[in-house]
Amino acid sequence: MKEIDHKGQFKQRVRLWADKLDVKIVWLGVRPMRNKWASF
Numbered sequence: 001m002k003e004i005d006h007k008g009q010f011k012q013r014v015r016l017w018a019d020k021l022d023v024k025i026v027w028l029g030v031r032p033m034r035n036k037w038a039s040f
Helices: 006-020
Strands: none
Touching: none
């Protein structure tokens, strides 16, 4: 079974849109969430 690289695909799409919008990416990282924000 082929492993899917969701993190890599996400970063690739962000870079594509940054180029389209002429935006400079200073830092792009994806980390696992320790807590869910705004959840009760």
